[in-house]
Structure formats: structure tokens, C-alpha cells
Amino acid sequence: MSDTHHHTHSSADAEIRAKALESLLIEKGLISTDLIDEVVRQYEEDIGPLNGARVVARAWTDPDYREWLLRDGTQAIADMGYHGREGSKIVVLENTASVHNLVVCTLCSCYPWPVLGLPPNWYKSYAYRARAVREPRKVLSEFGLILSEDIEVRVWDSNSEVRYLVLPEQPAGTETLSSEQLIALVSRDSMIGVAHANGPV
Amino acid sequence: MPDNTPSQIDELPADIAVPRDNGELQFAQPWEARAFGMAVLLNENGSYPWKHFSERLAETIHTAESHGDESAYYERWLNALESLAIENGLVSRDELTQRAIEQAHQHNHDHDHDHDHDH
Numbered sequence: 001m002s003d004t005h006h007h008t009h010s011s012a013d014a015e016i017r018a019k020a021l022e023s024l025l026i027e028k029g030l031i032s033t034d035l036i037d038e039v040v041r042q043y044e045e046d047i048g049p050l051n052g053a054r055v056v057a058r059a060w061t062d063p064d065y066r067e068w069l070l071r072d073g074t075q076a077i078a079d080m081g082y083h084g085r086e087g088s089k090i091v092v093l094e095n096t097a098s099v100h101n102l103v104v105c106t107l108c109s110c111y112p113w114p115v116l117g118l119p120p121n122w123y124k125s126y127a128y129r130a131r132a133v134r135e136p137r138k139v140l141s142e143f144g145l146i147l148s149e150d151i152e153v154r155v156w157d158s159n160s161e162v163r164y165l166v167l168p169e170q171p172a173g174t175e176t177l178s179s180e181q182l183i184a185l186v187s188r189d190s191m192i193g194v195a196h197a198n199g200p201v
Numbered sequence: 202m203p204d205n206t207p208s209q210i211d212e213l214p215a216d217i218a219v220p221r222d223n224g225e226l227q228f229a230q231p232w233e234a235r236a237f238g239m240a241v242l243l244n245e246n247g248s249y250p251w252k253h254f255s256e257r258l259a260e261t262i263h264t265a266e267s268h269g270d271e272s273a274y275y276e277r278w279l280n281a282l283e284s285l286a287i288e289n290g291l292v293s294r295d296e297l298t299q300r301a302i303e304q305a306h307q308h309n310h311d312h313d314h315d316h317d318h319d320h
Contacts (some may be wrong), residue, residue, distance in 0.1 A: 014275070017297075018235050019304045021286065023304075040237065040238045043227065118237075
């Protein structure tokens, strides 16, 4: 019998424990209410998939940037002003006519925060984490993405040191679009690899 | 990893859309956002490398899933954060327990107060 391992898992219980931890950390001068507010605000308002969409659109229109991005994703993304707070490396994976990349974190929820914000709930689900590696084509089909058998599917398992961002293929017929128009075609899901970029409207 | 994967992926939300500035609502309740912010800030002020938090979170998730525990994502996040904070000497388990009891007392008091009209 162990009291310390007894968890009721009620949300009220978690709320109380979170408040207890926060008040102690504040008393010890380790954090402040204002700093927490600011971090949360940044992740709710400033840091999101739009950052990644800007990176992708630049890579579509600038061959030198594309080459840099694929060679050193972390630095090329930092050049856009997007830095990983938690200091992990970002590797960019290029989708082509013959290779499709899919990103998962089988252990938890590692994700390229600086360019995509925080992960969607399905990315954190047990079903996605377990099945993306085992039956990627079936998972993709459930997202509505049916890939022909001659396209190789590569699944990349993120971890605490390396995060992955998919560079989707530029849709045909979008060569003359402006940068802003291209950015609008790049969905979050296309940068995780569960969708293609959207076609021209 | 257990092999009897539930086919919950059928329930994947159909929010495959052009991203809004921040995609989707991240936090179901305010305390989840607080727990998220605390973990990020403690990493930034050098209390632990992110790798340590990330690994602890993975362990916590693995333990919960292998026991069929239905706890939600941010409850696991909070468990990982508490255990890492204790292990790194930022807080002690005793003071955390004591403070939680005080908070619960306050919480119940507020709750009772809210319902005074009903009794």
C-alpha cells in the first residue's frame, strides 16, 4: 500500500495540484505568474503553423533557401526568426513524386514547436502513435490521403533531440502565385505528412 | 507495447484545414495552460534540460498506458513535471502535498460558499 502512488485522476485534483506547484515555485522565486501568462499567450497567439507555412512557401520559391533548409533545418528556420525554446534540432523532410514522409512521436508528443506550435490532440493520441509506424498507409487513408503503391512512405519517429517538419510538394499550377497566396495553401497537416498541400483555389 | 490497439483513429477530428494563427484550442482548462507554462519556464531558467522533461513525460505516458490508465494528457504532463521538480530539488514532496491540502481546503471553502444560496 502506498499513499504516494494513489492518484484519483479527477480534473479537480489535477487543478489543485497544479495550483500548489505554481504557488510553491513562485514563492521560491523560480517563476512568476506574469511569465507563465506570457508563455501561454505566445503559444496560444503567436507560435503556430503559420510559421511553418512561411518556411515552406519560401522553400518553394527560393531554390537556395530550399537547399539550405534541407541541409540544416534548424539554422534555415532560425533565419526566419523561429527558434526552438527547448533547444532541439529540426530536420526537414522533402516530399517528392516518389517519397512521402510522415511524422510521429511514438513515445509522447515531440513536435517542432517553433514552426507548428503545439501538437493537435490526435497527434498525442495512443492510436496515432501506435499505428503510424505499423500501418502508415491505412492511417493516411483515414486522413483522406490515398497514396499509390509506387510511392514510398517513410515514417519518422521524433524524439527529445530531433523534431521533423515535412516539406510538402508544391501543388501543380501554383507557380505564379504570390508568397501570401502560397502560404495559405500550406496546412498544418501537410507539414506533419498526413495531407498534401492544398491545390490552387 | 500492447497489440490490442483501439481503433480510435476513426475519431480523428476532421480539422484538416488551413492553419489559423494558432491552429486550434490547445488547453481544455486553464490549469492545463499553467502546467504547460511552468514546464517551459523551468526549462528556460535552467532548472532542467528539455530532454529530461521530455523523457519523463514519455515514461509517465508509457506507465499510464501500460496500466490502462485513462488520465488525460495534461494530467500526465503535470505528473511528469511534479516528479522532475521533486527530483531536482525545486520543491519537496512533503511541501507539495501540504500545499495541495491547503489549496483543496480553499477550493472546498469557495465551493461551499458558491452554494450557500441553495441551502
